[in-house]
Amino acid sequence: MDSKIVSFKDYVVEDVLLGVPGITSRAMFGGYGIYQDGFVFGLIVSDHELFFKVGDSNRGDYEKAGSHPFVYEQGNHKATTMNYWKVPDEVMENKEEIRIWVKKAVEVSKKAKKK
Numbered sequence: 001m002d003s004k005i006v007s008f009k010d011y012v013v014e015d016v017l018l019g020v021p022g023i024t025s026r027a028m029f030g031g032y033g034i035y036q037d038g039f040v041f042g043l044i045v046s047d048h049e050l051f052f053k054v055g056d057s058n059r060g061d062y063e064k065a066g067s068h069p070f071v072y073e074q075g076n077h078k079a080t081t082m083n084y085w086k087v088p089d090e091v092m093e094n095k096e097e098i099r100i101w102v103k104k105a106v107e108v109s110k111k112a113k114k115k
Helices: 003-016 059-064 095-114
Strands: 023-028 031-036 039-044 050-053 069-072 080-086
Touching: 003 023, 003 031, 003 039, 003 050, 039 080, 039 095, 050 095, 059 080
Parallel strands: none
Antiparallel strands: 023 031, 031 039, 039 050, 050 080, 069 080
């Protein structure tokens, strides 16, 4: 795994999400999945971008912040827009705000798993 992605994952888990209970990470697809109590709610796919799970209940927060969705592109396959949007830098730097965004993303993940 690229050491820059590992360093960014460590920063996210050990600094940005410090104090948020139940946070774990797991290597996947050349990046990391970020979990709370077993529910995946975040993705790290590069050394500088954190994406959270988005649904109807929280999409407006990301749109208002000027964020964008993660688009998965691999080889000759068609680009696929995922239900994960980039967490704005100003949210990542605000301990109170990040907790709210984590909670909303985990709720979306839980709802999606029930379907």
